[in-house]
Amino acid sequence: AQSVAQPEDQVNVAEGNPLTVKCTYSVSGNPYLFWYVQYPNRGLQFLLKYITGDNLVKGSYGFEAEFNKSQTSFHLKKPSALVSDSALYFCAGLNTNAGKSTFGDGTTLTVKP
């Protein structure tokens, strides 16, 4: 069975400070890992993904994530947070031969001015 965990329900940061939203995974085989963002009354939007290759992946809106195989983590990061980054963030994972994605329960990011 595969699972994805987001250990923090809520993350609060001040504008201009770096942010980290945590994700750990348990996926058999080679994991494919994704981050999505959900704004109020909007559908989930893709941010970035790790398939293979460089452990540091860059995505939309200045976000990046680091794949760490030994710690089975895929934390989302941004060097300088914006108020407009405030949203609900989901980590998702699947193994290489499956169509089914498993999502974490989400982390609400609040960036305060």
Added chain:
Amino acid sequence: DTGVSQNPRHKITKRGQNVTFRCDPISEHNRLYWYRQTLGQGPEFLTYFQNEAQLEKSRLLSDRFSAERPKGSFSTLEIQRTEQGDSAMYLCASSLDRAFAAYNEQFFGPGTRLTVL
């Protein structure tokens, strides 16, 4: 707008009634997914199609749930004899991927919110 669309956006029904939701994916996408999302949780996988073939179905999906994608384009999700526990947001997503491997991101629709009274 050429994104994923879902209809209706909201549905209120009485327990025991049948409901049907529609999803129109991005036109060139061959894969279509259905998820259910309740408050405070991430999307839960229900089923997915590769073109018109339904390749996987979650054990969460009881026999009251059925999904179709008859021509490999739009899809419908039907819930028969609705129960209060079916109240949730039903999400549809599409992607362009090979069979039995999913490298590409999914594009989500806005969802259909179902309330069962």
